[in-house]
Amino acid sequence: MxxxxxxxxxxxxKLVPRQVIGAGIVALALGLAFYGRGKSEVQLLKINGEAxxxxxxxxxxxxxxxxxxxxxxxxxxxxxxEFVDKEMSRFREDSAIARFNASNSTEPFIVSSEMxxxxxxxxxxxxxxxxxxxxxxxxxxxxxxxxxxxRSRVQEPSPEEIAKVRSMVGYSGLEIDLGGPSIKxxxxxxxxxxxxxxxxxxxxxxxxxxxxxxxxxxxxxxxxEVRAKGVNQQGRxxxxxxxxxxxxxxxxxxxxxxxxxSIATSGDYRNYYEFSGKMVSHTLDPRTGSPLNHQLAxxxxxxxxxxxxxxxxxxxxxxxxxxxxxxxxxxxxxxxFMTRQKDGTLKAKAxxxxxxxxxxxxxNGPQQGLWSMITILISxxxxxxxxxxxxxxxxxxxxxxxxxxxxxxxxxxxxxxxGNELSCGTCYCKPDSEVE
Numbered sequence: 001m002x003x004x005x006x007x008x009x010x011x012x013x014k015l016v017p018r019q020v021i022g023a024g025i026v027a028l029a030l031g032l033a034f035y036g037r038g039k040s041e042v043q044l045l046k047i048n049g050e051a052x053x054x055x056x057x058x059x060x061x062x063x064x065x066x067x068x069x070x071x072x073x074x075x076x077x078x079x080x081x082e083f084v085d086k087e088m089s090r091f092r093e094d095s096a097i098a099r100f101n102a103s104n105s106t107e108p109f110i111v112s113s114e115m116x117x118x119x120x121x122x123x124x125x126x127x128x129x130x131x132x133x134x135x136x137x138x139x140x141x142x143x144x145x146x147x148x149x150x151r152s153r154v155q156e157p158s159p160e161e162i163a164k165v166r167s168m169v170g171y172s173g174l175e176i177d178l179g180g181p182s183i184k185x186x187x188x189x190x191x192x193x194x195x196x197x198x199x200x201x202x203x204x205x206x207x208x209x210x211x212x213x214x215x216x217x218x219x220x221x222x223x224x225e226v227r228a229k230g231v232n233q234q235g236r237x238x239x240x241x242x243x244x245x246x247x248x249x250x251x252x253x254x255x256x257x258x259x260x261x262s263i264a265t266s267g268d269y270r271n272y273y274e275f276s277g278k279m280v281s282h283t284l285d286p287r288t289g290s291p292l293n294h295q296l297a298x299x300x301x302x303x304x305x306x307x308x309x310x311x312x313x314x315x316x317x318x319x320x321x322x323x324x325x326x327x328x329x330x331x332x333x334x335x336x337f338m339t340r341q342k343d344g345t346l347k348a349k350a351x352x353x354x355x356x357x358x359x360x361x362x363x364n365g366p367q368q369g370l371w372s373m374i375t376i377l378i379s380x381x382x383x384x385x386x387x388x389x390x391x392x393x394x395x396x397x398x399x400x401x402x403x404x405x406x407x408x409x410x411x412x413x414x415x416x417x418x419g420n421e422l423s424c425g426t427c428y429c430k431p432d433s434e435v436e
Contacts (some may be wrong), residue, residue, distance in 0.1 A: 044233045047074050051081045052089065052199060054223035058206065061217035061233050076209050077220075084202040087115050088194045090138075100183065101138070101191045108182035116181035118194070118201055118307065119174070125311040126171040129327065133315035134171045134286035138193035141284060144291070166289035200264050200310025203227045207306075224265050227306045228258040239359065243267075245298035245338055245346065254300075254336065254348070256357040262306035266313035267298035285318050294320040295340040302334035302357055325349060 045065055047058040058077055089095045093102075100109050125133045143157050143165045157165075168189040175184040183192075194201075199222045206220045207227040217230030219238045228238035237257035244253035245267045256263065266283060284291055299316045303309035312333065316324035321339045328335040334354035339347045350358070 042233050042235070045070060045073070047077055049074065049078060049081070051202065051222050052085065053091070054199075056081065056202075056206070056220070056222045058210075058221075059219045059232075060210070060215055061231065062215070073210065073213070073215070076213060077206050080205040080209050081202060083114075084198060084205060087112060088118075088198045088201075090193060090195070097192055097194060100185075103185075104188035106185050106188060108177065108180060108184045110180060110182050113178075113181045114205075116176055116178050116183065118197065119176050119183060119192075120178060121307060122194075122197055122311060123171055123174075123176065125308065125315055128331075129312075129315040129319060131171065131287050132285070132318040133196065133311050134169065135192050135194055135197070136169050136171055136174060136190055137284060137286040138191040139165045139168045139189070140286065140289050141193060143289075144284060162289040169286055169289070196266075196314040197307050197311045199223050200225045200262070200306035200308070203262065203306040225262070225306050225310050226258070226264070227262040229260055231259065242300050242336065243298075245340075253338070253346075255359040256300075256302070257359050258302070258357060261302055261304065261357070262309045263300060263302050264306060264309035264313045265298060265300040266310075266317045283314060283317050287318075292318065292320070296321045296324070296337060297340045297346065298336075298338040299324065300336040300354075301328075302354060321349070325351065 041063050043062060043065055045060040045062070047060070047070065049056050056077065058073070060073065085092065085095070087096045090098055090101070092098055096111055096115060100111070103109065119135065122133070122135045126135075140162075143161060168187065168191070173186040173190050174192065175186065177183070203220050203222050203225050204227060206222075207218065207229060210218050210220070211229070215229075217232070219229075219232070219240075220227045224243075226240050228240065232238050237259040240256050240258055240263055241252045242254040242256065242263075242265060244251040296317060299313045301309045301313045301316065303312065312328075312335075316328060316335055316337070318324075319327060321337050325335070325337055329351045332351075332353050334351060334357060336348060336350045336354050339349070341347055
């Protein structure tokens, strides 16, 4: 008489291949569904508009946006844009800086506390870079034709003209009183141009205004100057692209990941023209009054404040690939320098601090968030584990003689002419009567 096994393991319900496959599919489906549900809870809101003869882009991430959020946040953004424009635009006759420039008075000129503080920060950059950054460079920029719309009529200035206008330039000729707050010219001809720091300052103002209304995760960009706070929609640091400094086209060169940081780029490839076959960039050297004579094509700076990143990018551009790099490295400032070589190629050189933000270009495609990766990996592990357990049952089926361990899942059960069950030929299970 056949003996029934007393091994309790044999009484447990066995996983069969079709069941395992089904369980795996279900696990994967649940994982993907769970990921999709988690992702849908995080929403991305975009706000676009015009600012300073260019455009601004704002991205805000949150789990929910009450009705009317877009309108309210756009109002917050536009208010900051208007404030900076009215204070610092050289294109508006009623702006504070335009009125200051138009005045020949050497008496204190009352300004906002924000204006005085920004000019104070500008002076710090000027002193740190030996005058490579100078907000009083405006007269030289005008002399070289960058305030003129029709540049075809601009003539290259003579050394004498450059020297004359150069005497009007110098950040030390601008006195700043934070207590007033006020600013004062030492000579009537002094002229302030905040183009190299105002956009970054506006980006900071917008970011702080968003934080003031409770926004925790955002990205603000104006004309290439960026401030990133918190994380993006995938729960990761914000991924910001740096353009390849090439003329007339737009190509991606590098990607950085930013969290609670800002980045600004200065280059010679967007605003320039030619004199006698020689390219002249809008960035001039305030120390000489002339265009730059090195091959530095682009400088990108990462900093806590976008205004300082903006100013430093200009300063390092003026200093050039060697002096700029040496100063940035010595100060521990994250900077990427891109220089044109004689054969037309580009050479990139980054400070050691900048490398911390670099993302390999191989990973430029869309990235899955950490949560999605975890859920998918868990589903795969469950599937593999189920298949492994089944394999163990099959491998040891001869020695342990598990009854119908596969239940015919790996192949059709066979029977003789009397209907008696035979071995399926896959796991070598014997008919019931033969199991000891």
